[in-house]
Amino acid sequence: MGNLQSSVSTYRGRFAPSPTGPLHFGSLVAAVGSYLDARFHHGKWLVRIEDLDSYRQMPGADSKILKTLEKLGMEWDEEIIYQSQRHEIYQAALDLFDRQGLIYHCTCSRKEIADSSIIGISGPIYPGTCRNQISAKKQGALRIRTHNHPIKFHDILKGGMSQRLSSDIGDFVLRRADGIFSYQLAVVVDDAAQHITHIVRGADLLDSTPRQVYLQHVLNYATPRFMHLPVVTNAMGEKLSKQTYASPIDSSNAVSQLVAALQFLGQEPPSELLRSNISLFWQWAITHWRIEKIPNKLFIQEHSAIRSNL
Numbered sequence: 001m002g003n004l005q006s007s008v009s010t011y012r013g014r015f016a017p018s019p020t021g022p023l024h025f026g027s028l029v030a031a032v033g034s035y036l037d038a039r040f041h042h043g044k045w046l047v048r049i050e051d052l053d054s055y056r057q058m059p060g061a062d063s064k065i066l067k068t069l070e071k072l073g074m075e076w077d078e079e080i081i082y083q084s085q086r087h088e089i090y091q092a093a094l095d096l097f098d099r100q101g102l103i104y105h106c107t108c109s110r111k112e113i114a115d116s117s118i119i120g121i122s123g124p125i126y127p128g129t130c131r132n133q134i135s136a137k138k139q140g141a142l143r144i145r146t147h148n149h150p151i152k153f154h155d156i157l158k159g160g161m162s163q164r165l166s167s168d169i170g171d172f173v174l175r176r177a178d179g180i181f182s183y184q185l186a187v188v189v190d191d192a193a194q195h196i197t198h199i200v201r202g203a204d205l206l207d208s209t210p211r212q213v214y215l216q217h218v219l220n221y222a223t224p225r226f227m228h229l230p231v232v233t234n235a236m237g238e239k240l241s242k243q244t245y246a247s248p249i250d251s252s253n254a255v256s257q258l259v260a261a262l263q264f265l266g267q268e269p270p271s272e273l274l275r276s277n278i279s280l281f282w283q284w285a286i287t288h289w290r291i292e293k294i295p296n297k298l299f300i301q302e303h304s305a306i307r308s309n310l
């Protein structure tokens, strides 16, 4: 790139929460990490609400999350997209897979799959029971055929990664039997639609990345760069989530929550920052963002990274 162009950043990052509950410390870390990396690179930061699965949602959580981000001084660029409003777009992608003969209907029940498969890194490995069934009935879930050539990608923190989809995951679901499009499909379609160049998110999604890279290849999409941040766990080692009763972020205490997230990410904010305001906080955090300092771990306990001398 020449000197003239290099001042114009093409970096496009995003934060893509599922509105299953209010923002907690775990989702805050993903929000802060993706925001800082985007702003450090003079890039754009987009927010997408991943509200595909109506059964798992908490009504009003989307606006609560957005309000909290605003109170924390995190400003997003461009319009927010809601996955619940994009069914036609996901269906069009499914049609593309269909035309290539890559998807098939699967009528196996959860129990049948559990009984006939071995457990892989991401749950039961679907044994391909319905793969070659010529079924007249177009019902059940839609799965995509996988192959066993290694899918490789580079993670900015973890380095080279590789996974064989057939043996590690199995043919995976793109649309559930109840009609709900899968996270894997929607995230790939939307990251491409929003021209995302950098995906910064929790390492709990590291195992999903090869599935997404595979879909990107088939759809002829560019593969973005990935950076998977350590995941916050509670004292029991469980990922913070609504299921593990993570407490919501208290935005009346904005700066101290942000400082805690920054420390979790291995950055070393000076103690004065705790007594400053949100705008000074971001000024410091953006200019001092150093990815070399992010701990190279998959999981870190919530309070262990936080220095007690602040």
Ligand code: GLU
Pocket: 015, 016, 017, 018, 050, 187, 200, 201, 202, 205
């Ligand atoms: N919606 C997903 C979640 O909240 C994150 C998706 C992503 O960042 O790719 O876990």
Ligand code: ZN
Pocket: 105, 106, 107, 108, 128, 129, 130, 131
């Ligand atoms: Zn099946």
